[in-house]
Amino acid sequence: MSLSASEIGAAMKDYASQNPCTWCDGCGNYGIWGATKLALVELGLKPWQVLLCYDVGCHGNGSDKTGGYRFHGLHGRVLPLSAGASLANPTVPVIAFGGDGASFSEGVGHLVHAVRSNYQMTFVLHNNANYGLTTGQASALTWQGQPMNSSPNGIPEETLNSMDFIFSLAPTFVARGFSGNIPQLTEILKAAIRHRGFAYVDVLQACPTYNKFATHEWLLEHCYDAAAEGHDPKNFEKARKLAVDTSKRVATGILYQTEEQPAFHERLKPRQGVKTTPVEEVKIVDVSGFLKKFV
């Protein structure tokens, strides 16, 4: 999809909200919040031109802290909600936000099928490696050996390698950002929103209250810009390797992208060549032509 900046583009103030933020001091959500608004403004999108969908969690409490049409739905269900919205009107950019708890546990099935369906939408993963809003339980992405609420001895399960998982699903866009690097995250989000199909944006963020392992400082030290080191996002195998191996350093930026694959709505035969969206097509339909086969 092409979204050229309109001449009378939006300004940051258009996305401002009167509602005060309720996140902790030093929460990574501030960075993601800021970068999202910047990306929308820089793309020339006005608040009425986008739909932002929120899962339930700390990030979801941001649903009323920004402009844009928004939908704050259920825990784990933001992907199918957004996919349905996008299917109904693929001309409106749809951005879904969800945490690692919702996306890799409660709604992991939706994640699998959203990637393989290549819905026309962006998914921003607020990855703080724990359940913040329910006061710090472990998620599937919590590191080994970390005492958490309800896991005082650390988790007995293996930690899920989220990037390995995502890459196994043949994604068309995978990026990793860091909430502390707002300029880079803004560029990632702009590319994700413009992407043809499902854009997966994993944003590593601090949770100063409950995550004592991947702290802001740790992320600052470990994250590096892969593009600066010559990474080619067209190379699937290299991208996967880079994304999966976080043992020494954490590669950020657009790690993989292809626009060779049509988005879900483009794959639907009956929708091909149709100029209108399903939203514009609501009317009483005369079905008498369909009755003949029943006579």
Add this chain to the structure above:
Amino acid sequence: MVRLALKIVGAQGQGVNSVGEMCAKGLKRSGYCVFGYREYMSIIKGGHSSYQLDVSADPVRSSATKVDVVVTFNHHGIEKNLRDLKKGGILLHQTSQWKFRKKEDEAYIAEQGIRVLYLPTEEILRKLKAKPILGNVLITAVVWSLLGQKQEQLHELVREQFGHKKDLLELNFACIAEGFTACQQIAPGLSPTLPTPDPKWKNHLLLTGSQAMGLGIIHAGCRVYAGYPMTPSSPILTFIADMQNETGMAVKQAEDEITAAQMMVGAMHMGTRAITATAGGGFDLMTETLSLTGITETPAVFILAQRPGPGTALPTWTAQGDLSMAIGSGHGEFARLVVSASDTQDAFDLLPVAFNYAEEFQIPVIVLTDKQLGEALFTQEPFDQTRAKLKRGRLVTDKAELKKLRSSDRYDPAAPDGVSMRWLPGSEAAVFCAQGDEHTADGSDSEDAENARLQMEKRMKKIAALKAALPEPVYVGPKNPETLIVSWGSNRGVVLDVMECEELKKKSIGYLHYQYLWPLKTEAFEMLSRTAKRTIFVECSHEGQLASLLKRASGRDETQTILKYDGRPFFHDELRDSILTTLQS
């Protein structure tokens, strides 16, 4: 009223449906009203399935327990379905050198004067060098000849199916000719009586409730369908999917029912008309989403196709045990509409209405159906294309009007009847948040007590307004009936058929049919049941769920029930006898 019933039985996959459907279509075109009833098991091959056709020149809306002709594909049917035959009935089988193994069976045949006929299908097909699949045409031809119908009518049906393949067509015609010859040989002079046909049925449609519902979905302007297969809702998904190249609808077979429900809600929020359909177990998974639409006030339409529960229970059979779930599921308190279709007319008509109510009141609507309605074959007058109207309530799309909106109009607690303005993402207007948390008028989170009270009252105000807007249940019968029958859903057809039978048509019996089940209207019920000597509820559930609801709402508890919960629908002779017994109690 003269009725004739024909039952085709055999293992699943043997061609029971194909013979049943061909006979049904041919008979309808010859001027008969046909009601087709399918029984099958939750397996693909094997098992024992049946397709029963009840035929008359008068309206037929139900099946009888006893039939005039049984056609069986295998030897199991000879024994299993022997006792389905009426006195003087015909059993047509295809098992060479068949001998009854039980003395009782032979005695039954003699006593009932049943004619057992053997059709040498394999032999005939071998002679014609035809594949076993053509056995279906051969058997249809024998039945056709037995019913005194003409070969040409069958030719026409076959031509419609294989018209483009000349060789195949000729082979089919040869099978038809052989079938007629065979019938003369095995059943000379034998012909069950069909009433004089009525040409009015010829141009009627022959379709299932699921197909009618699918047509209703398309008619309503629904453009997105998200579903997950589960009997008995699957035929709706299949129908909509098969039609997609003609309708241009966006169809998604989702990864689960939660997804299907969420996609529907997302698409409705964006502003199109979208729907999902499932059975009880799938609906259990959708109830979280149902509750969400209660607070976000997103219009939503769910089809709940009932089958017996709990658990997986009887997947391919019928029930009315999910009424309580439809009205009570989903956490918290919120307004909803529950309607139930009863036949193909209803299935078609109720869909545009369901969408209209969903949008006018910004509520979830649950459309109930069941396996009986979904898979039975109805003879249906062609659908009127002018009756449905598009009503989208307080949806704002006009550019000038959109400009006037404020964010706080979305959930304005002062909105009349609790129904506030709604507008769509992508509209140039003030933006809002469709908020699943308790919220203020613009969708901002709020845990304030006063605000929570106002928003709850706003949403719940819709119930009274909705109830006032709903039609009363439909009443058929004398002004002050001595006996009042109350029922809902697919029972309507059988109740109406029974009321016209010899034993009951002269009695003072009225029928109150509930199409709109929640919010529950009680006025007509209270008025009629107060003067009636007895009130009888007819339901396919163990508890009599509508009876319980009306008892609670009206305080009238001296009612009687006729209940069935074995997965089978009411058969008309069975219901007639139950009503007669109840009247004597």
